Amino acid sequence: MMQESATETISNSSMSQNGLSTLCSSQLEAGSRDGRSSAGDTSSEVSTVELLHLQQQQALQAARQLLLQQPGSGLKSPKSQDKQRPLQVPVSVAMMSPQVITPQQMQQILQQQVLSPQQLQALLQQQQAVMLQQQQQQQQQLAAQQLVFQQQLLQMQQLQQQQHLLNMQRQGLLSMPGPAPGQAALPGQTLPPQGGLSPAELQQLWKDVTGGGGHAMEDNGIKHNNSTGAGGAGASPPITHHALANGQSPVLNHRRERERERDRERESSLHEENGGTHPLYGHGVCKWPGCESICEDFGQFLKHLNNEHALDDRSTAQCRVQMQVVQQLEIQLSKERERLQAMMAHLHMRPSEPKSSPKPLNLVSSVTMSKNLPSASPPNLPQTPTTPTAPITPMAAMPQVPSVLGGANVPSMGAMRRRHVDKYSMPLSSGGDTVFIFPEIAPNYEFYKNADVRPPFTYATLIRQAIMDSADMQLTLNEIYSWFTRTFAYFRRNAATWKNAVRHNLSLHKCFVRVENVKGAVWTVDEMEYQKRRSQKITGSPSLVKNLPSSLGYGTALNASLQAALAETSLPLLGNPGLMNSGSAGHMGCHGLLGGDPSGLAGSPPGLLAGSPHGLLGGSPHGMMGGSPPGTLRCSPPSLLQSAHDELNGTLDHLDTNGHSSPGYSPPVHMPQIHVKEEPQNMDDEDCPMSLVTTANHSPELEEERDLEEGNLSEDLE
DNA sequence: TAGGAGATAAACACTT
DNA sequence: TAAGTGTTTATCTCCT
Secondary structure: OHHHHHHHHHHHHHHHHHHHHHHHHHHHHHOOOOOOOOOOOHHHHHHHHHHHHHHHHHHHHHHHHHHHHOOOOOOOOHHHHHHHHHHHHHHHHHHHOOOOOOHHHHHHHHHOOOOOHHHHHHHHHHHHHHHHHHHHHHHHHHHHHHHHHHHHHHHHHHHHHHHHHHHHHHOOOOOOOOOOOOOOOOOOOOOOOOOOOOHHHHHHHHHHHHOOOOOHHHHOOHHHHHHOOOOOHHHOHHHHHHHHHHHOOHHHHHHHHHHHHHHHHHHHHHHHHHOOOEOOEEOOEEOOOOOOOEOOOHHHHHHHHHHHOOOOHHHHHHHHHHHHHHHHHHHHHHHHHHHHHHHHHHOOOOOOOOOOOOOOOOHHHHHHOHHHOOOOOOOOOOOOOOOOOOOOOHHHHOOOOOOHHHHOOOHHHHHHHHHHHHHHOEEEEEOOEEEEEOOOOOOOHHHHHHOOOOOOOOHHHHHHHHHHHOOOOOEOHHHHHHHHHHHOHHHHOOHHHHHHHHHHHHHHOOOEEEEEEOOEEEEEEOHHHHHHHHHHHHHOOHHHOOOHHHHHOOOOOOOHHHHHHHHHHHHHHHOOHHHHHHHHHHHOOOOOOOOOOHHHHOOOOHHHHHHOOOOOOOOOOHHHHOOOOOOOHHHOOHHHHHHHHHHHHHHHHHHHHOOOOOOOOOOOOOOOOOOOOOOOOOOOOOOOOOHHHHOOOOOHHHHHHHHHHHHHHHHHHO
């Protein structure tokens, strides 16, 4: 869309330029053309016609003034005087209504020799001056437009680079240099919401702005702007470089020719030093931004480099853009590092902890080594990727956790990875509808939506989430498919595979209930069955919860089930103050520990935070992802954040109900609206620990309010 | 090592 | 008849 508008701007500019360039000939030579022949676009038509009319007015006014000032000189005979009279009327009328006088009439005036040649000459000169003035005004406008356009393109390019880099960052594919210390963030340079332009579009944009894609700018007539020297070329380097290069003086050309020669010499020496490698050359392709020209060998590349990317204004502008891109990335990296350090400081983690591994982190291998992970490492929780060559940063002090992002592309991980992460998804009770919050997906909604990364959750979990996301808690199979493709870029391919898996899971798991509806069969979630299944998994994993009570300070009164629930619900969320704050600040009130008191857990024993058995907090997935990219939280699925908040409230409520409320916990103003799903109650409470969070006071009003909030959130999401 | 869970593939029946 | 939907089975990997 931006590209379209940008192209349109160029097109319009081109049209205006064309109309302007043809104006002189049409006006002065023939006088019979209406100026539309070269203007196919509406806007340029308007500008050309307006300009024409203005020039007509001014020319006629000048003629009139001349006639008035020199009443005798312009009158060759009484006959001509007679002819002047009818002419004065249209002139005066033309002053009021420019539409009346046509170029033909003006030509007629000239042909009838009302004016002397001197007057005509003066008139024409005046007209030319007027036209030049108009031209300059138009060019200034164009320059301003181009400036804006260039800034937009620059911004888009930077954003695209940032996005690309962050994606690579997340996948552990890129090594990043350290940020330049003390760099100040430039205004308006935050990470964009992903999904605006496809990489291909952005690449095309880059080509457009750099002229690498067939010199589209020249074709669009931009060069005309600068050829007159009135377009403020310095203000728009990326766009105007061609014009400058083409329109430069011989002296400049000569000087640049010498510089090119020197550049070639430098390149040759560089080539010799590097033994045929070049940062701008790889896989037979020129890596100059936006170029991608195929060079069969290095020599050809060098030739191409010297010819196409010589030291000229274009290359300079491209280099400038690249510098800004790098600068932005460094700033972004600096911000992320600061965020990470703050988070680690909050979690009482010391970067210089002795146990930190000096080995560089390899994300891909870290996935495969999850089996050997210390017990304190939560599996599959995203981390800020570092690189094998990266210096030991505070990040290195983090437990070596497998990166779900890095491991997402490792097919062999399969069930292990997904199952593990699924275990750490948070079953959050939001009234009767217990919604599971995925620690990864909530803050990384946009990421999974755009990146071709497999979500580390089981099909059953995702299906359930899809159904829970729906308005009436029921979806047709096709709607489930749509949710998958809409929410995860990963599921936009291999449709046959995952759709089969979805159907298989729907049929396999008892928690998914098929309901015949008027519009066909819809699938719903049997929450009790689902929780039963989950609770079985949780209770079957005692190590998950064994250290929780002491750490939490809740004493031993909590039964194992509640502890399990806590382990699965509260901790990952509590370990993510960003999520908490964002969730509550975005659409909900602060609920004591939740949003209003991010330090609610700050006083918790460090062991809980950094050394809990499963690293639920120490390896919080939101270390990096929680705030990256910014604004992701705002775009998270409503139920994810909403239920995160509600569920946490619900969980804490249960704590409170059991008389083990945290000292720092203040009763929430907004009680969770928990209702019992009207489904067969085939389970006893003791069979299902999660029933603690699924049965509570049910208030229709509160439920209405909650629905309203969810609706608002949905709108926000849209 | 056995059993469970999850993913994947495939076959089959039924419906639209 | 084709495509979509739903069910079932088998096999594999990984975890407990």
